[in-house]
Amino acid sequence: MTQAPPSRAKYALILGGMTAFGPLCMDMYLPAFPAIAEDLRASAAEVQLSLMACTMGLALGQLVMGPLSDALGRRRPLLVGVAIYVLASILCALAPSGYALAGMRLVQGFGGAAGIVIARAVVRDLYSGVALAKFFSMLMLVVGIVPILAPVVGGQLLQLTTWRGVFVTLTAVGALLLAVATFLLPETLPAANRRPGSLGITLRTFGELLRDRLFVGFALSASLAFAAMFAYISGSSFVLQDVYGMSAQTFGVVFAVNAIGIVGIGQLNGRLVGRADPRKMLAIGLCCNLLGALLVLVAVLAGLGLVGLLPGLFITVASVGLVMPNATALSLSGRPETAGSASALLGVLQFAVGGMASPLVGAAGSHTAVPMALVMGVLSIAAMAVYLGMARRAVTREREPAVV
Template sequence: MSTSAVQSSQGETTAKAGKLRYLLILGGLSALAPFSIDMYLPALPRMSSDLQASDAALQFTLSAFIIGLAAGQLVAGPLSDSFGRRKPLLAGLVLYSLAVALCAMSPSIGVLIAARMLQAFGAAAGIVIARAVVRDLFSGRQMTKFFSTLLLVSGIGPVLAPVLGGQLLRLTSWRGVFVVQALFGVLLLIAVLSMLPESLSADRHRPARLGATLRTYGRLLADRGFLGYALAGGLMFAGLFAYVSASSFVLQGFYGLNPQQYSLVFGANGVGIVLAGQLNGLLVNRFPERRLLAAGLAIGTVGGVGVLVAGVLSLPLAALLVPLFCQVSMIGLVMPNATSLALAGQPDHAGAASALMGVAQFTIGALATPLVGIDGVPMGAVMAGFALTALIVFVTVARARRARA
């Protein structure tokens, strides 16, 4: 073999190794929030009695986490545009690890709620900066494909987290679940320190001024294309949070599943997200992202309506699980395309744009959480309503863009 062939082969191997490193680290950062949410869901009934708190109060620990994610992204996104990606990311991971340790030691529901909000504020840096790093490195369909592949790694969090949480409850209390989350945060901190280089060159740093940041947010909110894709993804994502918030009570309380059975059902829906994401990565070479986004929103709406019908008619568990799987799995088709389309025109403000996308997702999710109650009817109504609204927003934006063209 010639020297040039050997060098080419070595170059390809190095490139693949680098891409795999990015996938693992960015996937772990993207999974930090769902991992932190989903792992403790099987423990909610036990936490209610241990902390002498109502189901509504326990659900507010989820709402507080979502609010913290939204607020944290608004801060971390612009900071990453000003100081680079690594410094705000490292600060966020340190805050996350300390806050989750406080969760494990919480003596009351009030302390737990406050600690969860701080934990989310730290986790927000992982989510928003991971998206910004992808935008720094890729563009066009390559960006969409990378976001789809990223779901293969980040989707492991929602799949394994409830299963791991259910199994941990066999060995320890709910406090031990938070100890495991703290260890995960420390591992990510070490990985970022040692293996994730800075992706935003110094000449692309933006001034760290409040006025400039607010003007950037204003321009993004005035961009109808960005706003439409961000809202479509955010509304669909809110349906997922409705499911996350109510599913523990619906499946364990109404249908009688134990924590381990519930964690398996939750994990199966997570597998659906991963599979849909990988399918999207294959289809994006043949179909435009907008068409794939439309298909995901339409199927998700049909699934949400099916969940509502199952709740209204009190149908057997199987009749609920099938449309639930369809609705939840479409996250894997919707989010890569919505994210890529929204960030495509924002190369110079990827952090701020990623932050606004996250705010749309988690703020709407926080509003959805108190609406779902603890039975199947409100859960199905909220999931169907948000999916349908997302489809309407997308169609409206698509028509407006065609008319301007």
């Protein structure tokens, strides 16, 4: 550590802002999907491709920027990454076509990933033990607000400006965070603690993890359940606005309510930690994820309208508050010596699998909810099948993970 850390609240706001790049990139422009498609004369699949591109950029950026920060220190990769994010955001606002927007979103996600992965590394540099756990709890409170507010803010911005103005706003946010990081965030990794060549070591560790049946079972089942929620994120703007006639502002409110479901269930899960078996909690979460997705499918196919659709969407989204924390704990418990790499790989799998689901949701155009419902149903079924076929069986046949 190069110096004593200043105010915890100050660091929580700075690093929380960096970690929020992911939900900001993905959620703020969701209410603008129909407007983007109309303005750029793009199909729903083309617009949703921009969401996939962003998630792939976030995944790739974590793989690259994390090891670079171990080798070069935290500040340089962070500042370069955020600068890339700002530049790409400007180019997104100027995009002349759907495919150009997708290309710039890939770069935007790559740059934003630096904030996500390096912010966590900075926390590890500054704190340890109980202080580390407490700081991450504080950080999650800051980060948890963003997915709730981002689509609401995006919807309100559309009353004042076009979809391009949303990306101008993202540019301004990125520029502000770049200035804050430049002047207020010191280097936290001394030169003596840096590890040149860590990229190769990280890739070898990833290979070992991917050969671990238990890790893959927990990580892949969680990623598929996350992808079912991501199918909702990708398709709900078109479905709720074009198919069911919601305004951009009402969509933002519905999106926020569902995001509150994740936060609330996540907090409930936190209270149950230590008193309930995480495997059972994960299984309950996957069951809820499947139940919600099937309710969505039934509501769409049976023509039940919003009364039938919205409860299923809420259950599917809220279930992630159970699935992700327990799957993460179980994934990391079997390999304490590679917990950092396992956590990074888990995050990459989530973004990669979720991103690949995005174009499928818009395959039949923007005026039907059937593709979104089918994709959610298939992914939720696959999540449960992977858990039962790999993770649950691996636990009983190989070893019992020790989760504290």
